Amino acid sequence: MTGGDALNLDDISQTTFYIPYKPDHNDQHKPRLPESQYQERDFPDGPDLRLAAYRKAWTKCLDRLQAIVNNLQTPVVAAVVEEVHRSYTDVLPGLPYPELPVICITDPVFGSSFLTELTNQLEPPEDAPDSLFSQTTFVTHLHPPDCGNISSAMKSIVNGFVEKETTLGKMKRKPATSLANYDITLLSTWYKALCEAEDFDVESRPNLVVFLHEFEQFDPVVMQDVFYICSTRIPDLPLVFILSTSSPTTSWLHTSYSRATLARLRVRRFALPSGTKILEDIILKTFFDVEFEPDVMIGPANIQYLQDYFTRYDSSLDKVLTILQLIHLKHSSSDPLTVLIHSTPDITSLSRPTSFNFIDSLAARLYAPSTQTPSETHAEDWRSITVPSLIQSVDEARTNFRSRARGMRVAFGFINLVQCFMVLQGYKGLGWGQQISLCDVLVDILEGSLEKDIKYLGIMVRKLRVEQLRDLLEETHLYFSNIPTEEEAQAQIASLQSILPSDDVDLSELRGQVATGLSDWLIGYLNSRLTPLEESPLWDIWYTGLSSFPSELLNPSVRASIISGLLRPHDFAERSNSDDESEQDREVELWELPDTSILFRRYLDSGKMINVYDWFESFKTVLETQVKKVKSGRGTPKKQKGRGKGKGKQKAVESEPGEGEDGEEEEKWKLEVQARFMRAMQELDYLGFVKHTGRKADHVLRLVFDVDD
Template sequence: MMDTAGSVSKGCFVFKGKKKNANIDDYLPTDKTRRSRLCHTTFVQMWEEIDMQIQILQADFNCNIFEELLNFTQTCHEKFSLEDKCFNNAIDEIPAAALVTGVNTPDHSTMFNNLIVMLRERVTPQVAILKSKDCQNVKSILSRTLSQLLDKQYMDDDVVDNEDAELNSKSLPLTLATLSKWYRNKVMRAKNLSSPKKRKSTDGTPVAMATYPPVVVVMEDFENFVPRVIQDFIKIASNYINEVPLVFIFGIATSVSAIHRLLPNEVSSLLCMEKFQAPPSSEYLSLAINKILMTENYPFKLGQGVFQLLLDIFLYHDFSVLNFNQALRFAMMDHYMTQSLSFLCCPLNNVESVVKTMDSADVEQLRHLKSFMRYVEKCSVKEQPDLLLKDSFAKSQDRIVELIHAIHDYQTDFFPILKCLHTLVCKLPGYPLGKQVREVYSVTLQTNVFDTEDYKQAKDLLKMLSKDELGSLLQQCCGILATEKRLTIVLKEMEEQLNKIDNIDNIVEEVDEENKEPADTNLPSRTSLHQLRQYFICRKYLICPLNVPLHEIFYYNSSRTIKQRLNAAPRSALQMALSNPHYYLQCECCMTESGQIKCMMPDTCIIYKLHLECGQLINLYDWMQAYLTVVQPDDDDESKESAQELQARFIQAVSQLQFLGFVKPTKRKTDHVARLTWGGC
């Protein structure tokens, strides 16, 4: 039920809908060719691998903070006992954990869901989660808490007896005394068992529970709770701390000071709080980029425009890890749907078998790629006609397989060298190439980094480093390259330069006695620190991907599509739809010139166009008369609808316009509405 009591048209409406499973064929191209099927299959395979890596990263990312929080909930009631009244009487504070999660609101539900699963597996089955929207008074808090704790799905079959079944009935009083009685019966029943109760975690290993497992109440969005309500609940709970080992977990989006703004001293003194700081989501962003986008394990890559757009949305809009992952999935899905040759963007082991399935149409499509045309221009004159005209030549020579293997090798070599470049420039004054590796990566996606002014500035700053600073940076680069088998030559060269820097004071000029010339033709006769600075990075490995043949198959560059779908402007879209309904309805009869109104248009569009001609306050009667003039311009009584039907259509259209945020009721004049926008479309 949706209450619309504040609407121009007052009423209560029911909105029902049926769930419908999506059919893949409805979203594939209309021809449903073998190529589109193969692209979809490849996308599913690649996304499953990436999604698995994302889940692993998310689990590892919050691992440390969750371990500390689990340890806190396990140990805060270690000495609790229902028999030892002397000790329990000394307890006068409720253990509370303030979990500072950051402002990435869309991700909080996922984080707390994972936390609750871990709490139930490793600490206690008695966990309740509360959200502010469901807890507008103390009664609703108690109802939500008791319904979750006393629900049989969170209880072990071994410890449920008749008394517990009675406590689980709907007629129970909503008080913590009910919880206290239920907890005592549950614990006493468990203590009478012959062996300590064990639960199984998700991996199947048994986890022993404490004799007195705590009762954990998680408040996900603590800052949004009504202060008076949460204060009363804490006061009530403090009276039962000797009977139930309660533990509170407060989810805080900003800082711990928010707790003190909500709770006065007399209430906060009832809590024994400890702060837990979740890692910022920007760290996860860097981790995800390094493990997913900046690795050769997944051939699909984002182009510079899309990559920068996703970064901007994350850093300047929502800080949402969940939204970033969904955006990555959408970009990948759109790439495989719109790029007809994207089935070649597959794991390296599948390349040869996939290429064998290509037909003449696929080869012809590949020839139209701009990068392939540039590649053909660089080939010999003898090869060019065959590459452009003969399908058999391209396949018999395994030229396509060779090019795809080349781009895989390019990605394998590219990222370690990129990290070396970032290591050299990340701490330079002014950060000409940025502080994060993703900033250097964004530059290399667009152009040759060695031709940019930022790199030239970074190079000048590198020349000013001392011997020790330069040696330390090269040592870090050697550590990056140590595990790269394909870059052993680069590693050897870098180690030689590092050795020369370490022995710069001992290098002497070696002269060939016969020719009186330097013996080493690669270095000047006298090696100086300034000259050694010229031998840092191999330029051939940091080629811009736009210069690599067949890069269109692997790099997604439709930033305009991403911006329209993920960073849309709803207000502009609404105004465009109401002003030009034919664009969305594909209806020629609704097509009009600017400012023109037709009776065939939807009522909401007519009302919207008429309201653009009004001032700040709109008279409803005049507005309706203008609407009637548009929808029934002739004087034929037979074609006219009844006055009640037209009035109902008008009221419905005005209500829709109010729902969209263009007008609102006003108390200045009872028969007027206030306009909330200025100007036209």
């Protein structure tokens, strides 16, 4: 600021100053992944390349997830839209008073994605040709803060429609001669003018849809009056209310609203799919579906965390997508080799001296001996490694892993087909989805521990009758015929089918031969395909394995993080690479800490009640020590570049108390100490460490105890 806009920081009449943040536009950094813990063997520009690989893999996975979610919610969206459009065409005659159409939607999982899709279908944008219905509707959205009282609620409803861009344009109203903006007569007048301008007849006129988000949070007393006022304008004003709830609407409506209010409502209820079935469908169709091949395969630890978090903490779809995205992000940022997820760098890039560490680590992974004692020819093989051969080996490993993962998905589909067939035929089956969760089954598949289930299915196949064998072979042949890579399985099933003739003759001997052949082939096929993916070379590039999920990113320990930041603030600051290790490892003294940390250390030494004056004196003593240290030059504290804004960070001391100073300088020093103390104490107050008591004005209560220094 310059000229008349400059701040006068010495103006004692001002209590606060606002200094807006102005970033340095010359220092613009592109988004990039954090540096790997194996940075010494990272590829040149590795973080940027791994970020591009992560984005490509996650975009592919996200498109698949969105398609699955869309297929799950589309039937409910279509049913709700149809109900909205026929709300005033299918009315029971002879009612004592008109009923207000109300649609209750129970949605504990899909959240904003469902409401967004429903809104787009009810009021599609001009460039959206894929709407389910061509009839026009007008939609407005209300949230609990919009309906604090009856006036604000009606104002939100009326203005939500009247201020829309239509052929009438935005209404220019004169407050002295116009109706109040909360009067429903204003909405009726606007709607009548709109129908006349658009030449709508009774059958084609648009409905007015009011979305009530988080309906449980609305005040029932206010909403009862809203429903009553709106019901008095039927059928001249075709209002339809859509209630978005996370709990079953039947119990909520009947316990919160009076019978007189419910009598004026015609309630229609729709419930979206919920429960662990949603999570199982998402994991199955994303990572275990024959028709889709993900770039990164999640491991059993990630599936177990997804199941645990979904069932115990939060069953929303947004959290599932967030967890899957963090899995991809962690996988791409942890190991430098994940730069090879989609392709291998060319010979020129790998032949540069800066790539030698990356080449050494890659060669060690590929050509390391499989036993403790390497063979005599291993040294010769190691010396014969070239960059082209290394590239070829990586490409072969990628193809091998893709083929192995595809074979595992095909085998899972086949074993699921056989066990479902057994259940339909009246056999016990494997109990998947009933006694055993499908997520647990997927974990067993990835760990390669399905031998007992495979053996049980083989035994049950031997007991099938001729008709059942024929049906099972037909379904199996149909399954494998849609997979071009399974030509060997198709030929095996076709040979077994040829043994069973189509006519009804005595097939007792042939039945045993076919049943035994099918059982033996099924056991051998499944055992060869359902093996751990860790047996593939370089598997951790495309598979997360037993890598745990970083749960602290979703559920961080806020209290521990705050206390650690106050006790050891330098551990959270970015150290420059020029600092030697001895400087970084030395223990930071108390006077070198920021003001808030100094005050917090003195806070820990106090009792339950803290005398503010004593607290201030102890803080002042540390600052005086700080000034003496700086003055003597024994250890000037370096400015730390923290990741946060850090209002409580120590700034350079420009003045110090002393005998040779005049009264003005010493007064400035006292004011500075008081200001720094007040700022530090207010930050601790804001963080919830102290509480003011009404009994003693000069004391505060300590709220945090049992802190390990």
